[in-house]
Amino acid sequence: MRELNLDQVRTLLAVADLGSFSAAARALHLAQPTVSLHITELEARLDARLLVRGHRRVEPTAAGVALIERGRRLLREADEAVDAVRRQSRGLAxxxxxxxxxxxxxxxxxxxxxxxxxxxxxxxxxxxxxxxxxxxxxxxxxxxxxxxxxxxxxxxxxxxxxxxRTQPVMAYLPDRWKAPRRVTPAWLAAQPLIFNDPGTHLFRLTMAWFAAAGESPRARIELNYDAAIRSLVAAGYGAALLPAQLEESVLSNARIQVRPPSPRISRxxxxxxxxxxxxxxxxxxxxxxxxxxx
Known part of the structure:
Protein backbone atom coordinates (compact mmCIF):
# COMPACT_ATOMS: atom_id res chain seq x y z
CA MET A 1 0.00 0.00 0.00
CA ARG A 2 1.26 3.47 -0.85
CA GLU A 3 1.79 5.96 1.95
CA LEU A 4 -0.97 8.32 3.04
CA ASN A 5 -1.17 11.72 1.41
CA LEU A 6 -1.56 14.25 4.22
CA ASP A 7 -3.35 16.75 1.96
CA GLN A 8 -5.99 14.09 1.24
CA VAL A 9 -6.29 13.31 4.96
CA ARG A 10 -6.75 17.03 5.62
CA THR A 11 -9.51 17.12 3.00
CA LEU A 12 -11.25 14.11 4.63
CA LEU A 13 -11.26 15.88 7.99
CA ALA A 14 -12.67 19.07 6.47
CA VAL A 15 -15.51 17.17 4.76
CA ALA A 16 -16.34 15.23 7.93
CA ASP A 17 -16.23 18.35 10.13
CA LEU A 18 -18.19 20.62 7.78
CA GLY A 19 -20.62 17.97 6.46
CA SER A 20 -20.29 18.65 2.73
CA PHE A 21 -17.84 18.63 -0.14
CA SER A 22 -18.72 22.19 -1.10
CA ALA A 23 -18.14 23.58 2.41
CA ALA A 24 -14.80 21.75 2.60
CA ALA A 25 -13.80 23.16 -0.79
CA ARG A 26 -14.50 26.70 0.41
CA ALA A 27 -12.63 26.20 3.68
CA LEU A 28 -9.57 24.68 1.96
CA HIS A 29 -9.66 27.11 -0.99
CA LEU A 30 -9.95 24.21 -3.43
CA ALA A 31 -12.25 23.50 -6.34
CA GLN A 32 -15.02 21.06 -5.42
CA PRO A 33 -13.86 18.50 -8.05
CA THR A 34 -10.44 18.54 -6.36
CA VAL A 35 -12.04 17.73 -3.01
CA SER A 36 -13.96 14.86 -4.60
CA LEU A 37 -10.75 13.60 -6.26
CA HIS A 38 -8.89 13.67 -2.92
CA ILE A 39 -11.55 11.49 -1.28
CA THR A 40 -11.79 9.11 -4.24
CA GLU A 41 -8.01 8.61 -4.36
CA LEU A 42 -7.81 8.16 -0.58
CA GLU A 43 -10.56 5.51 -0.61
CA ALA A 44 -8.86 3.73 -3.50
CA ARG A 45 -5.51 3.79 -1.71
CA LEU A 46 -7.02 2.29 1.46
CA ASP A 47 -9.53 0.05 -0.36
CA ALA A 48 -12.23 1.26 2.03
CA ARG A 49 -15.30 3.47 1.90
CA LEU A 50 -14.66 6.50 4.11
CA LEU A 51 -17.70 8.76 3.57
CA VAL A 52 -21.39 8.30 2.80
CA ARG A 53 -23.91 10.95 1.83
CA GLY A 54 -26.72 11.28 4.39
CA HIS A 55 -30.01 13.17 4.06
CA ARG A 56 -28.52 16.51 5.03
CA ARG A 57 -24.77 15.99 5.33
CA VAL A 58 -21.90 13.70 4.47
CA GLU A 59 -21.08 11.27 7.29
CA PRO A 60 -17.96 9.16 7.88
CA THR A 61 -18.18 5.38 7.84
CA ALA A 62 -16.66 3.30 10.66
CA ALA A 63 -13.45 3.08 8.61
CA GLY A 64 -13.62 6.83 8.05
CA VAL A 65 -13.98 7.49 11.79
CA ALA A 66 -10.91 5.34 12.48
CA LEU A 67 -8.85 7.29 9.96
CA ILE A 68 -10.17 10.67 11.13
CA GLU A 69 -9.18 9.98 14.75
CA ARG A 70 -5.66 9.04 13.76
CA GLY A 71 -5.52 11.60 10.99
CA ARG A 72 -5.94 14.46 13.43
CA ARG A 73 -2.86 13.27 15.34
CA LEU A 74 -0.91 12.79 12.10
CA LEU A 75 -1.68 16.31 10.91
CA ARG A 76 -0.93 17.83 14.32
CA GLU A 77 2.43 16.05 14.47
CA ALA A 78 3.19 17.01 10.87
CA ASP A 79 2.43 20.66 11.63
CA GLU A 80 4.62 20.50 14.74
CA ALA A 81 7.45 18.97 12.70
CA VAL A 82 7.21 21.72 10.09
CA ASP A 83 7.13 24.37 12.81
CA ALA A 84 10.19 22.84 14.52
CA VAL A 85 12.14 22.83 11.24
CA ARG A 86 11.18 26.43 10.51
CA ARG A 87 12.12 27.56 14.02
CA GLN A 88 15.45 25.75 13.73
CA SER A 89 16.13 27.25 10.30
CA ARG A 90 15.30 30.76 11.51
CA GLY A 91 17.36 30.31 14.66
CA LEU A 92 14.40 30.60 17.03
CA ALA A 93 14.93 27.15 18.51
CA ARG A 165 40.27 34.17 21.74
CA THR A 166 43.88 34.44 22.83
CA GLN A 167 44.67 33.17 26.31
CA PRO A 168 47.97 33.87 28.07
CA VAL A 169 49.53 30.73 29.51
CA MET A 170 50.71 31.06 33.10
CA ALA A 171 52.86 28.97 35.41
CA TYR A 172 50.83 27.46 38.27
CA LEU A 173 53.03 26.56 41.24
CA PRO A 174 52.46 25.20 44.76
CA ASP A 175 52.39 28.13 47.14
CA ARG A 176 55.15 26.77 49.40
CA TRP A 177 57.70 26.87 46.56
CA LYS A 178 60.19 29.72 46.39
CA ALA A 179 59.70 30.93 42.85
CA PRO A 180 61.11 33.81 40.80
CA ARG A 181 58.81 36.62 39.72
CA ARG A 182 59.06 35.34 36.15
CA VAL A 183 59.44 31.64 35.44
CA THR A 184 62.02 30.63 32.83
CA PRO A 185 62.22 27.29 30.99
CA ALA A 186 65.48 26.44 32.77
CA TRP A 187 64.04 27.06 36.23
CA LEU A 188 60.76 25.24 35.53
CA ALA A 189 62.47 22.25 33.89
CA ALA A 190 64.25 21.58 37.18
CA GLN A 191 60.95 21.29 39.08
CA PRO A 192 58.45 18.40 39.32
CA LEU A 193 56.05 18.96 36.44
CA ILE A 194 52.47 18.15 35.47
CA PHE A 195 51.79 18.22 31.71
CA ASN A 196 48.71 18.08 29.57
CA ASP A 197 48.12 14.92 27.59
CA PRO A 198 50.61 14.57 24.67
CA GLY A 199 47.74 14.59 22.18
CA THR A 200 46.75 18.14 23.08
CA HIS A 201 47.82 21.34 21.38
CA LEU A 202 48.78 22.80 24.77
CA PHE A 203 51.28 19.98 25.30
CA ARG A 204 52.94 20.75 21.97
CA LEU A 205 52.94 24.46 22.79
CA THR A 206 54.55 23.76 26.17
CA MET A 207 57.22 21.47 24.76
CA ALA A 208 58.08 23.99 22.02
CA TRP A 209 58.56 26.64 24.74
CA PHE A 210 60.99 24.38 26.60
CA ALA A 211 62.74 23.24 23.39
CA ALA A 212 63.40 26.83 22.27
CA ALA A 213 65.52 27.22 25.44
CA GLY A 214 67.25 23.87 24.96
CA GLU A 215 65.23 22.08 27.63
CA SER A 216 63.34 18.76 27.32
CA PRO A 217 61.82 17.96 30.73
CA ARG A 218 59.65 14.98 31.57
CA ALA A 219 56.45 15.20 33.57
CA ARG A 220 55.52 13.28 36.71
CA ILE A 221 52.01 12.84 35.30
CA GLU A 222 50.11 13.80 32.14
CA LEU A 223 46.40 14.67 32.23
CA ASN A 224 43.80 16.18 29.94
CA TYR A 225 41.73 18.01 32.53
CA ASP A 226 42.88 21.44 33.64
CA ALA A 227 40.86 21.49 36.87
CA ALA A 228 42.46 18.21 37.98
CA ILE A 229 45.91 19.59 37.14
CA ARG A 230 45.26 22.68 39.27
CA SER A 231 44.15 20.45 42.14
CA LEU A 232 47.43 18.53 41.94
CA VAL A 233 49.35 21.81 41.90
CA ALA A 234 47.47 22.92 45.03
CA ALA A 235 48.38 19.61 46.67
CA GLY A 236 52.08 20.31 46.01
CA TYR A 237 52.52 17.51 43.48
CA GLY A 238 54.13 19.70 40.83
CA ALA A 239 53.97 22.78 38.62
CA ALA A 240 52.01 23.25 35.40
CA LEU A 241 51.70 25.60 32.46
CA LEU A 242 48.01 26.32 31.90
CA PRO A 243 45.87 29.00 30.24
CA ALA A 244 45.03 31.85 32.59
CA GLN A 245 41.53 31.69 34.05
CA LEU A 246 39.10 34.58 33.68
CA GLU A 247 37.81 34.08 37.21
CA GLU A 248 39.84 34.94 40.27
CA SER A 249 39.12 31.66 42.08
CA VAL A 250 42.57 30.23 41.37
CA LEU A 251 44.32 33.44 42.36
CA SER A 252 42.49 33.36 45.70
CA ASN A 253 43.55 29.76 46.37
CA ALA A 254 46.08 29.99 49.20
CA ARG A 255 47.81 26.84 48.01
CA ILE A 256 48.59 28.07 44.47
CA GLN A 257 50.79 30.88 43.20
CA VAL A 258 50.63 32.06 39.60
CA ARG A 259 53.67 33.41 37.79
CA PRO A 260 54.10 34.68 34.22
CA PRO A 261 56.47 32.61 32.08
CA SER A 262 59.44 34.26 30.39
CA PRO A 263 59.36 34.27 27.42
CA ARG A 264 55.59 34.61 27.27
CA ILE A 265 53.29 31.87 25.94
CA SER A 266 49.80 32.31 24.51
CA ARG A 267 47.17 29.85 23.35
Whole structure:
Protein backbone atom coordinates (compact mmCIF):
# COMPACT_ATOMS: atom_id res chain seq x y z
CA MET A 1 0.00 0.00 0.00
CA ARG A 2 1.26 3.47 -0.85
CA GLU A 3 1.79 5.96 1.95
CA LEU A 4 -0.97 8.32 3.04
CA ASN A 5 -1.17 11.72 1.41
CA LEU A 6 -1.56 14.25 4.22
CA ASP A 7 -3.35 16.75 1.96
CA GLN A 8 -5.99 14.09 1.24
CA VAL A 9 -6.29 13.31 4.96
CA ARG A 10 -6.75 17.03 5.62
CA THR A 11 -9.51 17.12 3.00
CA LEU A 12 -11.25 14.11 4.63
CA LEU A 13 -11.26 15.88 7.99
CA ALA A 14 -12.67 19.07 6.47
CA VAL A 15 -15.51 17.17 4.76
CA ALA A 16 -16.34 15.23 7.93
CA ASP A 17 -16.23 18.35 10.13
CA LEU A 18 -18.19 20.62 7.78
CA GLY A 19 -20.62 17.97 6.46
CA SER A 20 -20.29 18.65 2.73
CA PHE A 21 -17.84 18.63 -0.14
CA SER A 22 -18.72 22.19 -1.10
CA ALA A 23 -18.14 23.58 2.41
CA ALA A 24 -14.80 21.75 2.60
CA ALA A 25 -13.80 23.16 -0.79
CA ARG A 26 -14.50 26.70 0.41
CA ALA A 27 -12.63 26.20 3.68
CA LEU A 28 -9.57 24.68 1.96
CA HIS A 29 -9.66 27.11 -0.99
CA LEU A 30 -9.95 24.21 -3.43
CA ALA A 31 -12.25 23.50 -6.34
CA GLN A 32 -15.02 21.06 -5.42
CA PRO A 33 -13.86 18.50 -8.05
CA THR A 34 -10.44 18.54 -6.36
CA VAL A 35 -12.04 17.73 -3.01
CA SER A 36 -13.96 14.86 -4.60
CA LEU A 37 -10.75 13.60 -6.26
CA HIS A 38 -8.89 13.67 -2.92
CA ILE A 39 -11.55 11.49 -1.28
CA THR A 40 -11.79 9.11 -4.24
CA GLU A 41 -8.01 8.61 -4.36
CA LEU A 42 -7.81 8.16 -0.58
CA GLU A 43 -10.56 5.51 -0.61
CA ALA A 44 -8.86 3.73 -3.50
CA ARG A 45 -5.51 3.79 -1.71
CA LEU A 46 -7.02 2.29 1.46
CA ASP A 47 -9.53 0.05 -0.36
CA ALA A 48 -12.23 1.26 2.03
CA ARG A 49 -15.30 3.47 1.90
CA LEU A 50 -14.66 6.50 4.11
CA LEU A 51 -17.70 8.76 3.57
CA VAL A 52 -21.39 8.30 2.80
CA ARG A 53 -23.91 10.95 1.83
CA GLY A 54 -26.72 11.28 4.39
CA HIS A 55 -30.01 13.17 4.06
CA ARG A 56 -28.52 16.51 5.03
CA ARG A 57 -24.77 15.99 5.33
CA VAL A 58 -21.90 13.70 4.47
CA GLU A 59 -21.08 11.27 7.29
CA PRO A 60 -17.96 9.16 7.88
CA THR A 61 -18.18 5.38 7.84
CA ALA A 62 -16.66 3.30 10.66
CA ALA A 63 -13.45 3.08 8.61
CA GLY A 64 -13.62 6.83 8.05
CA VAL A 65 -13.98 7.49 11.79
CA ALA A 66 -10.91 5.34 12.48
CA LEU A 67 -8.85 7.29 9.96
CA ILE A 68 -10.17 10.67 11.13
CA GLU A 69 -9.18 9.98 14.75
CA ARG A 70 -5.66 9.04 13.76
CA GLY A 71 -5.52 11.60 10.99
CA ARG A 72 -5.94 14.46 13.43
CA ARG A 73 -2.86 13.27 15.34
CA LEU A 74 -0.91 12.79 12.10
CA LEU A 75 -1.68 16.31 10.91
CA ARG A 76 -0.93 17.83 14.32
CA GLU A 77 2.43 16.05 14.47
CA ALA A 78 3.19 17.01 10.87
CA ASP A 79 2.43 20.66 11.63
CA GLU A 80 4.62 20.50 14.74
CA ALA A 81 7.45 18.97 12.70
CA VAL A 82 7.21 21.72 10.09
CA ASP A 83 7.13 24.37 12.81
CA ALA A 84 10.19 22.84 14.52
CA VAL A 85 12.14 22.83 11.24
CA ARG A 86 11.18 26.43 10.51
CA ARG A 87 12.12 27.56 14.02
CA GLN A 88 15.45 25.75 13.73
CA SER A 89 16.13 27.25 10.30
CA ARG A 90 15.30 30.76 11.51
CA GLY A 91 17.36 30.31 14.66
CA LEU A 92 14.40 30.60 17.03
CA ALA A 93 14.93 27.15 18.51
CA UNK A 94 16.97 24.02 18.01
CA UNK A 95 20.03 22.11 19.13
CA UNK A 96 23.58 23.15 18.29
CA UNK A 97 26.37 20.59 18.74
CA UNK A 98 29.59 22.18 19.96
CA UNK A 99 32.92 20.55 20.75
CA UNK A 100 35.90 21.90 22.65
CA UNK A 101 38.59 21.09 25.19
CA UNK A 102 37.89 20.99 28.91
CA UNK A 103 39.84 24.20 29.52
CA UNK A 104 37.78 26.22 27.07
CA UNK A 105 34.52 24.70 28.32
CA UNK A 106 35.33 25.53 31.95
CA UNK A 107 37.09 28.88 31.54
CA UNK A 108 35.53 30.59 28.51
CA UNK A 109 32.27 28.98 27.49
CA UNK A 110 30.04 29.63 30.55
CA UNK A 111 29.72 33.36 29.88
CA UNK A 112 28.74 32.64 26.28
CA UNK A 113 26.09 30.11 27.33
CA UNK A 114 24.72 32.53 29.91
CA UNK A 115 24.32 35.23 27.26
CA UNK A 116 22.70 32.69 24.90
CA UNK A 117 20.13 31.76 27.54
CA UNK A 118 19.17 35.41 27.90
CA UNK A 119 18.89 36.12 24.16
CA UNK A 120 17.91 32.79 22.56
CA UNK A 121 16.39 30.60 25.25
CA UNK A 122 15.00 28.21 22.64
CA UNK A 123 18.48 27.20 21.47
CA UNK A 124 20.12 24.30 23.31
CA UNK A 125 23.88 23.86 23.05
CA UNK A 126 25.03 20.26 23.37
CA UNK A 127 28.68 20.35 24.46
CA UNK A 128 31.17 17.55 23.83
CA UNK A 129 34.67 17.47 25.34
CA UNK A 130 36.94 16.95 22.34
CA UNK A 131 40.47 17.66 21.24
CA UNK A 132 40.95 20.03 18.32
CA UNK A 133 41.70 17.33 15.74
CA UNK A 134 38.61 15.30 16.61
CA UNK A 135 36.42 18.42 16.76
CA UNK A 136 37.53 19.44 13.25
CA UNK A 137 36.96 15.93 11.92
CA UNK A 138 33.42 15.89 13.32
CA UNK A 139 32.62 19.32 11.92
CA UNK A 140 33.81 18.10 8.51
CA UNK A 141 31.72 14.93 8.86
CA UNK A 142 28.60 16.90 9.82
CA UNK A 143 28.25 15.34 13.28
CA UNK A 144 29.31 18.58 15.01
CA UNK A 145 28.14 22.10 14.21
CA UNK A 146 30.87 24.18 15.87
CA UNK A 147 34.34 23.37 17.11
CA UNK A 148 36.40 25.63 19.35
CA UNK A 149 39.88 24.57 18.31
CA UNK A 150 43.48 25.48 19.01
CA UNK A 151 45.23 27.52 16.31
CA UNK A 152 46.86 27.13 13.91
CA UNK A 153 45.12 24.26 12.12
CA UNK A 154 45.68 22.93 8.59
CA UNK A 155 42.98 24.06 6.13
CA UNK A 156 40.12 21.66 5.47
CA UNK A 157 37.85 21.88 2.39
CA UNK A 158 34.47 23.32 3.25
CA UNK A 159 35.48 24.32 6.80
CA UNK A 160 35.85 27.93 7.91
CA UNK A 161 38.11 28.68 10.89
CA UNK A 162 38.24 32.20 12.33
CA UNK A 163 40.32 33.45 15.30
CA UNK A 164 38.30 33.79 18.50
CA ARG A 165 40.27 34.17 21.74
CA THR A 166 43.88 34.44 22.83
CA GLN A 167 44.67 33.17 26.31
CA PRO A 168 47.97 33.87 28.07
CA VAL A 169 49.53 30.73 29.51
CA MET A 170 50.71 31.06 33.10
CA ALA A 171 52.86 28.97 35.41
CA TYR A 172 50.83 27.46 38.27
CA LEU A 173 53.03 26.56 41.24
CA PRO A 174 52.46 25.20 44.76
CA ASP A 175 52.39 28.13 47.14
CA ARG A 176 55.15 26.77 49.40
CA TRP A 177 57.70 26.87 46.56
CA LYS A 178 60.19 29.72 46.39
CA ALA A 179 59.70 30.93 42.85
CA PRO A 180 61.11 33.81 40.80
CA ARG A 181 58.81 36.62 39.72
CA ARG A 182 59.06 35.34 36.15
CA VAL A 183 59.44 31.64 35.44
CA THR A 184 62.02 30.63 32.83
CA PRO A 185 62.22 27.29 30.99
CA ALA A 186 65.48 26.44 32.77
CA TRP A 187 64.04 27.06 36.23
CA LEU A 188 60.76 25.24 35.53
CA ALA A 189 62.47 22.25 33.89
CA ALA A 190 64.25 21.58 37.18
CA GLN A 191 60.95 21.29 39.08
CA PRO A 192 58.45 18.40 39.32
CA LEU A 193 56.05 18.96 36.44
CA ILE A 194 52.47 18.15 35.47
CA PHE A 195 51.79 18.22 31.71
CA ASN A 196 48.71 18.08 29.57
CA ASP A 197 48.12 14.92 27.59
CA PRO A 198 50.61 14.57 24.67
CA GLY A 199 47.74 14.59 22.18
CA THR A 200 46.75 18.14 23.08
CA HIS A 201 47.82 21.34 21.38
CA LEU A 202 48.78 22.80 24.77
CA PHE A 203 51.28 19.98 25.30
CA ARG A 204 52.94 20.75 21.97
CA LEU A 205 52.94 24.46 22.79
CA THR A 206 54.55 23.76 26.17
CA MET A 207 57.22 21.47 24.76
CA ALA A 208 58.08 23.99 22.02
CA TRP A 209 58.56 26.64 24.74
CA PHE A 210 60.99 24.38 26.60
CA ALA A 211 62.74 23.24 23.39
CA ALA A 212 63.40 26.83 22.27
CA ALA A 213 65.52 27.22 25.44
CA GLY A 214 67.25 23.87 24.96
CA GLU A 215 65.23 22.08 27.63
CA SER A 216 63.34 18.76 27.32
CA PRO A 217 61.82 17.96 30.73
CA ARG A 218 59.65 14.98 31.57
CA ALA A 219 56.45 15.20 33.57
CA ARG A 220 55.52 13.28 36.71
CA ILE A 221 52.01 12.84 35.30
CA GLU A 222 50.11 13.80 32.14
CA LEU A 223 46.40 14.67 32.23
CA ASN A 224 43.80 16.18 29.94
CA TYR A 225 41.73 18.01 32.53
CA ASP A 226 42.88 21.44 33.64
CA ALA A 227 40.86 21.49 36.87
CA ALA A 228 42.46 18.21 37.98
CA ILE A 229 45.91 19.59 37.14
CA ARG A 230 45.26 22.68 39.27
CA SER A 231 44.15 20.45 42.14
CA LEU A 232 47.43 18.53 41.94
CA VAL A 233 49.35 21.81 41.90
CA ALA A 234 47.47 22.92 45.03
CA ALA A 235 48.38 19.61 46.67
CA GLY A 236 52.08 20.31 46.01
CA TYR A 237 52.52 17.51 43.48
CA GLY A 238 54.13 19.70 40.83
CA ALA A 239 53.97 22.78 38.62
CA ALA A 240 52.01 23.25 35.40
CA LEU A 241 51.70 25.60 32.46
CA LEU A 242 48.01 26.32 31.90
CA PRO A 243 45.87 29.00 30.24
CA ALA A 244 45.03 31.85 32.59
CA GLN A 245 41.53 31.69 34.05
CA LEU A 246 39.10 34.58 33.68
CA GLU A 247 37.81 34.08 37.21
CA GLU A 248 39.84 34.94 40.27
CA SER A 249 39.12 31.66 42.08
CA VAL A 250 42.57 30.23 41.37
CA LEU A 251 44.32 33.44 42.36
CA SER A 252 42.49 33.36 45.70
CA ASN A 253 43.55 29.76 46.37
CA ALA A 254 46.08 29.99 49.20
CA ARG A 255 47.81 26.84 48.01
CA ILE A 256 48.59 28.07 44.47
CA GLN A 257 50.79 30.88 43.20
CA VAL A 258 50.63 32.06 39.60
CA ARG A 259 53.67 33.41 37.79
CA PRO A 260 54.10 34.68 34.22
CA PRO A 261 56.47 32.61 32.08
CA SER A 262 59.44 34.26 30.39
CA PRO A 263 59.36 34.27 27.42
CA ARG A 264 55.59 34.61 27.27
CA ILE A 265 53.29 31.87 25.94
CA SER A 266 49.80 32.31 24.51
CA ARG A 267 47.17 29.85 23.35
CA UNK A 268 45.06 30.91 20.38
CA UNK A 269 41.58 29.50 19.88
CA UNK A 270 39.46 29.60 16.74
CA UNK A 271 35.83 28.95 15.77
CA UNK A 272 35.44 26.15 13.21
CA UNK A 273 32.22 25.51 11.32
CA UNK A 274 31.03 24.47 7.89
CA UNK A 275 31.35 27.25 5.32
CA UNK A 276 27.93 26.47 3.82
CA UNK A 277 24.64 25.09 5.04
CA UNK A 278 24.74 26.64 8.52
CA UNK A 279 21.24 26.80 10.00
CA UNK A 280 19.83 29.75 11.92
CA UNK A 281 20.46 28.35 15.40
CA UNK A 282 24.10 27.62 14.63
CA UNK A 283 24.48 31.07 13.07
CA UNK A 284 23.14 32.69 16.27
CA UNK A 285 25.64 30.77 18.42
CA UNK A 286 28.52 31.74 16.09
CA UNK A 287 27.46 35.41 16.19
CA UNK A 288 27.34 35.30 19.99
CA UNK A 289 30.77 33.66 20.19
CA UNK A 290 32.17 36.39 17.97
CA UNK A 291 30.90 39.02 20.39
CA UNK A 292 33.22 37.50 22.99
CA UNK A 293 36.17 37.66 20.66
CA UNK A 294 39.33 38.80 22.39
Missing amino acids: GRVRLGSSTGVVVDLLPQVLQALEGEHAGIEVEVSILGSAEALARVAAGTLDIGLVALPQPPLPGIRITPW RIGIAHRARGTDGSTAHVIELLERFRG
